[in-house]
Amino acid sequence: MNRDYPIVIEKNQEELKKDAKIRELWMKNICDHDKHAKFKTKEIFDFIIVGAGTAGCVLARELIHGIPNINILVLEAGGPDVHSNGLISLPCTWFKAFQLDDHDWGYITQEQKVRSRVNPDKEIARNKIPYPRGKVWGGCSSLNAMIYMRGQAKEYNDWAAQGPEYKIWDWDHCLEAFKAMENNARKNPDEKFKQLHGFNGLLHVQDCHNGIYDVMSGLIDAAKSLGIPSNEDFNGERQNGVGVFQFTNQEGKRCSLAESYLKDALKKVELHSGSGPYEFGKVVAVDIRSYAHVLGIIWDEENEKENIAIGIRYFCNGTVREAFIAPKGEVILCSGAINSPQILMLSGIGPKENLEANNIKVRKELPVGRNLLDHPSCYFVAKSDPDVIHHWSSGSEIGIIHKANIEGKIPSKEDLFDKNPDFQIIAMPFRSDFMKGYKTSGIIMLPVLNVPSSVGYLELNSSNPFDQPRIFLNFFEKSDDLYRMISSLKLCREILKQPPLSTVYNVKEIGINDEFGQWSVNVDDISEEDWEKFVVERGTTTFHPSGTVKMAPESKDGVVNHRLQVYGTKNLRIVDASIFPYIPSGNTNAPTAMVAWKASRLIIEDYMKKN
Numbered sequence: 001m002n003r004d005y006p007i008v009i010e011k012n013q014e015e016l017k018k019d020a021k022i023r024e025l026w027m028k029n030i031c032d033h034d035k036h037a038k039f040k041t042k043e044i045f046d047f048i049i050v051g052a053g054t055a056g057c058v059l060a061r062e063l064i065h066g067i068p069n070i071n072i073l074v075l076e077a078g079g080p081d082v083h084s085n086g087l088i089s090l091p092c093t094w095f096k097a098f099q100l101d102d103h104d105w106g107y108i109t110q111e112q113k114v115r116s117r118v119n120p121d122k123e124i125a126r127n128k129i130p131y132p133r134g135k136v137w138g139g140c141s142s143l144n145a146m147i148y149m150r151g152q153a154k155e156y157n158d159w160a161a162q163g164p165e166y167k168i169w170d171w172d173h174c175l176e177a178f179k180a181m182e183n184n185a186r187k188n189p190d191e192k193f194k195q196l197h198g199f200n201g202l203l204h205v206q207d208c209h210n211g212i213y214d215v216m217s218g219l220i221d222a223a224k225s226l227g228i229p230s231n232e233d234f235n236g237e238r239q240n241g242v243g244v245f246q247f248t249n250q251e252g253k254r255c256s257l258a259e260s261y262l263k264d265a266l267k268k269v270e271l272h273s274g275s276g277p278y279e280f281g282k283v284v285a286v287d288i289r290s291y292a293h294v295l296g297i298i299w300d301e302e303n304e305k306e307n308i309a310i311g312i313r314y315f316c317n318g319t320v321r322e323a324f325i326a327p328k329g330e331v332i333l334c335s336g337a338i339n340s341p342q343i344l345m346l347s348g349i350g351p352k353e354n355l356e357a358n359n360i361k362v363r364k365e366l367p368v369g370r371n372l373l374d375h376p377s378c379y380f381v382a383k384s385d386p387d388v389i390h391h392w393s394s395g396s397e398i399g400i401i402h403k404a405n406i407e408g409k410i411p412s413k414e415d416l417f418d419k420n421p422d423f424q425i426i427a428m429p430f431r432s433d434f435m436k437g438y439k440t441s442g443i444i445m446l447p448v449l450n451v452p453s454s455v456g457y458l459e460l461n462s463s464n465p466f467d468q469p470r471i472f473l474n475f476f477e478k479s480d481d482l483y484r485m486i487s488s489l490k491l492c493r494e495i496l497k498q499p500p501l502s503t504v505y506n507v508k509e510i511g512i513n514d515e516f517g518q519w520s521v522n523v524d525d526i527s528e529e530d531w532e533k534f535v536v537e538r539g540t541t542t543f544h545p546s547g548t549v550k551m552a553p554e555s556k557d558g559v560v561n562h563r564l565q566v567y568g569t570k571n572l573r574i575v576d577a578s579i580f581p582y583i584p585s586g587n588t589n590a591p592t593a594m595v596a597w598k599a600s601r602l603i604i605e606d607y608m609k610k611n
């Protein structure tokens with residue numbers, strides 16, 4: 001059956017006018033209501049967490065269970081994760097989940113130009129690309145591809161090498177956190193696996209629930225025939241090799257951080273009665289407010305020079321509201337790598353030039369929004385014939401992790417055995433009718449540059465908190481990134497030509513569909529110049545933005561210190577993927593959750609000291 005129905009239906013002028021009229025009536029009602037409301041309650045919480053994404057969910061749960069008698073306000077711009085027709089909870093529909101308009105911030109990156117190495121006089125243009133970010137309970141963990149990966153020990157040791165006080169971020173400390181959070185369902189794990197994994201945490205991790213497709217087993221055999229070693233655990237002692245991913249799934253369903261940590265946090269509710277006859281009691285609980293868009297930080301204006309955060313201003317149900325922190329409390333931004341820097345800049349913390357250009361008073365000049373790190377990727381499809389893909393499994397099934405060649409050649413045997421790989425190839429079966437515009441079934445090969453050297457940035461476009469910041473990814477700006485990507489794509493092409501893919505599954509044409517669904521580029525025999533064009537034009541994101549509020553000494557372009565406190569401010573921390581000083585060489589959900597788990601210990605320690 002041909003299910004070629006339109007995904008987007010354009011509203012006509014008449015409908016838009018009707019919408020505007022209804023909005024007007026709603027606004028009028030709210031304004032009238034506000035005019036008559038003489039009183040407002042001053043809401044006070046011990047902690048205010050901005051964002052119920054990966055980090056916010058973990059932090060809320062760990063704090064409410066870690067400190068007695070506190071209350072926490074979580075402000076989330078999106079809604080609960082249940083209004084998605086099952087698309088969030090089913091792993092096989094993740095490709096649809098991140099295209100749910102209601103649950104996505106809808107960011108678009110800026111255009112860019114990359115200089116050719118073959119022809120240095122020439123620049124290749126990169127178009128704007130969509131940059132999805134979760135706007136829902138669980139944040140991106142509710143929309144992601146669920147691959148469970150932590151990166152390599154070396155990267156965390158680099159975080160720790162920034163100074164003696166950064167030791168708390170070395171691999172041994174981070175591993176302790178990863179294990180504490182993890183509940184791994186691997187059947188019959190060996191001793192090594194047991195040493196490196198956790199089995200009692202809240203974050204469920206499992207092997208592919210329904211096994212993998214035969215054609216994907218064929219892919220593993222083809223990779224091995226080229227000398228790529230096998231790997232049973234990408235979070236084991238070595239990361240390189242070919243194998244099947246583990247996923248943040250519980251019995252075949254998505255295990256987001258909302259599902260695991262936030263929902264556990266919401267279970268804790270205690271009522272402490274007040275001491276005086278007319279005093280209210282204190283509710284000890286996590287109060288999560290959905291559709292609450294944070295506008296900025298409220299500062300203590302009486303001590304202007306000290307930059308003391310005392311609360312948050314947010315927009316909810318048509319009105320601007322305020323919430324404040326108790327004397328020992330803190331404001332914690334967990335709004336992700338795009339929005340945490342945006343909120344900081346809107347509140348006067350950021351690069352002077354960009355803030356002044358947008359008429360924002362500079363409270364503290366810091367390189368907020370710089371150091372935008374991500375894992376660039378690029379993909380092609382191998383047509384398989386006969387059609388061996390009948391339904392969808394978990395999506396991204398197979399990983400091939402290797403070191404790429406800096407000159408763009410197919411990696412050598414030594415590269416494939418190198419213990420410091422820099423590429424992750426994600427391979428998945430693909431069925432034509434799953435995505436609009438695709439008319440090919442087969443295998444998608446998506447090489448991901450795990451250790452990029454190009455760095456991007458973001459800046460405010462205006463002082464309007466509902467406006468998108470301008471995002472410059474700078475992918476492939478450094479030519480070694482471009483050529484390592486070409487090297488990995490060539491390796492993919494080589495693997496696809498091996499038996500049993502070439503024989504049993506008849507994999508032949510390798511290329512891509514154009515925007516109209518027609519088979520366009522065939523990458524079988526293309527020049528270096530065409531490879532450059534292919535990668536720059538088709539290159540995309542793996543959805544791992546991070547680093548924009550860098551944890552580093554202030555003299556080394558840091559925005560937060562080793563305890564994640566913003567330099568030159570009080571009562572303010574950032575806890576999410578934006579604090580990564582260097583991006584881990586793997587998917588970023590587990591590392592972000594780990595950062596939040598460790599941050600909770602630091603916050604608890606500081607809170608107790610204030611006694």
Ligand SMILES: Cc1cc2nc3c(=O)[nH]c(=O)nc-3n(C[C@H](O)[C@H](O)[C@H](O)COP(=O)(O)OP(=O)(O)OC[C@H]3O[C@@H](n4cnc5c(N)ncnc54)[C@H](O)[C@@H]3O)c2cc1C
Nearest residue numbers: 051053055077139140144145146147294336339577587589
């Ligand atoms: C499509 C996709 C696929 C991915 N695949 C994988 C994968 O397979 N494996 C993996 O490990 N990682 C994957 N990732 C990346 C991973 O999920 C993220 O790195 C991680 O979830 C980031 O967590 P965070 O807490 O930093 O931010 P987020 O999870 O984005 O949380 C930020 C939260 O803050 C809220 N917020 C932001 N601004 C405001 C505001 N002004 N007011 C109120 N609330 C606000 C947001 O709505 C959001 O809920 C993927 C991501 C995407 C988008």
